[in-house]
Amino acid sequence: MSETTTRTGGCLCRAVRYRAEGKPLWVVHCHCVDCRRAAGAAFATWVGYRNSQVTFESEAKRQRYDSSPGVVRTFCAVCGTPISFEGDKFPGELHLMAGTLDEPSSVTPTHHVWTSEAVPWALHADGLKRRLGGPGSKYVTT
Numbered sequence: 001m002s003e004t005t006t007r008t009g010g011c012l013c014r015a016v017r018y019r020a021e022g023k024p025l026w027v028v029h030c031h032c033v034d035c036r037r038a039a040g041a042a043f044a045t046w047v048g049y050r051n052s053q054v055t056f057e058s059e060a061k062r063q064r065y066d067s068s069p070g071v072v073r074t075f076c077a078v079c080g081t082p083i084s085f086e087g088d089k090f091p092g093e094l095h096l097m098a099g100t101l102d103e104p105s106s107v108t109p110t111h112h113v114w115t116s117e118a119v120p121w122a123l124h125a126d127g128l129k130r131r132l133g134g135p136g137s138k139y140v141t142t
Ligand SMILES: [Zn+2]
Pocket: 011, 012, 013, 014, 015, 016, 076, 077, 078, 079, 080, 081
């Protein structure tokens, strides 16, 4: 995987399409309550990029939702697929839902965050490190 890797992705109905250039900053599984609900799934897997790395090639139907103060999540207004996260705690970054990548196997999650809020059946012995909260919080052993 080189620095010049370009990844593409988008929503289920293809109304929203993006291109992400270069190496992601990080890839994590987030178990926080908000991500769980926003994803409608056991947890959300995020691929972190700098804003400048991501271009939306089709986004007329990309709708924003301010899920909490300083946090903007976007989704497709047609098919409902969650697409992105931007937060004041991550200045200059844009996080994409890994499941929206055309080739999700091209990224590899390195750890779990917010495991203090995880549902028990969503955590498996995958050998990855686990943080009880967000970035900088304590690691627990699996
Ligand atoms: Zn869509």
